[in-house]
Amino acid sequence: MTPSLKTLTLLLALGLGAAHAADDHGGPVTPKPYAPGVTLSKSVQASITPEQAIKILQAGNQRFAAGKSLKYDHKRHVRQTALGQFPFASVVACIDSRSAPEQVFDTGVGDIFTTRVAGATVNEDMVGSLEYAAKVAGSRAIVVLGHTSCGAIKGACDDVQMGNLTGLLAKLKPAVEATSTPGERNSKNHRFVEDVTEMNVKLTVEKIRSISPILKEMEAAGQIKIVGAVYDTATGQVHWQ
Template identity: 50%
Template sequence: MENDTSTNVLQDPENGGRRRWLKAGVSVATLVAGTQFAAGNSQAAALTESQRNALTPDHIIEMMKAGNERFRAGKMKQQDYLAQKRASAAGQYPAAIILSCIDSRAPAEIILDMGIGDTFNARVAGNIANQDILGSMEFACAVAGAKVILVMGHTACGAIKGAIDNVQLGNLTSLLQEIQPAVEATTYSGARTSKNEEFVDAVARSNVVHAISVIRTGSPILADLENKGQIKIAGSMYDIRNGKVTFL
């Protein structure tokens, strides 16, 4: 796989094409424009610790936005998964952890154009933040050094519809109850039914906000890291129709 030095302004042609992530005088705009989560050779295929540590939470979020724009434009990077696998085998330094839904139409790594080793990924129906998810996030950020927690909801979410309809089905019942606060908190003047797509999507957005609140109140560890500016907790919505990720 070939490096695209025309789009990666942080590559160092005098050092075998290896990337420079953050140098004195390099602007945030230049960093975001030129940096990709994965480079084109096995040596730089996965994030190193120093590369990840050079990024701020805001840089990482801008890189996510840029990746989604590539996805929408059909100009995604050529991912060399074997190179990424080799580069990350000895250790992983993901920049973020993403909490998203299990919906088959909303795979976070693909719609943000990322590769192996770039992010931790937690998926559960309705992107709820329960105790197990909080523990996973604490590992990702407090132990492994990830700098962004991104909660990603999506349009036309079946779990949201189930919560609106108060579905009762085995273990799913208690999961959908975790979404009920978002249903109740959603201000909406139209039909509050699962057949109303606009209401479903409004609840999905409320559910992202609710999950973020649960993260902050349920994990003093993560709240402290955010208060210190070491991490950022952000929310987003993915539109399954047009492929756009909107950050809330």
């Protein structure tokens, strides 16, 4: 279902309208090319294609993995984004402390939206957030980012039962069931765990498309890309599906 004009207007008022005015300065906007480390403006965001958004993330990860991350002036970026934001991408990631998307992709304040939960899966609330990011705020790409040695994936492989975690791990079970790696089907089988991680990323990408006609239509129209990737906690590199 496409949001109504009234809905979009309300969402803009919640965080984008003021920044739009700041970007326009009362006159026509002159598009500027994207530059790493420079706070994004509306005109720069608008100039980024979905394919370029992925390439920006790939370049950022290459810097991170090589130990050449940029030195950001966070204080200045906080000031510049005080009235609005124009992120170029959204990332669905695990809560794992080693895989923070802002670090892994070497991005600054206001560059990317992130939604995180153990195992890097999604529910309706998270997909609704991604719809806002893409349809209203102009994000050009959605990346589902799993990672190696994922505790949540291991828990799903071992059928762990523990409080509210039980329900969360159940969302990862389809990936366990769809993986046919030879050997033990538990966390002792390292290859099995990593294959389940890859499968979970693929299924989550498909789940986003299946429960969001808005995002599926935007992707079909070439307005966004929805892709999967896995972060290697041993090397710092992101491998793309």
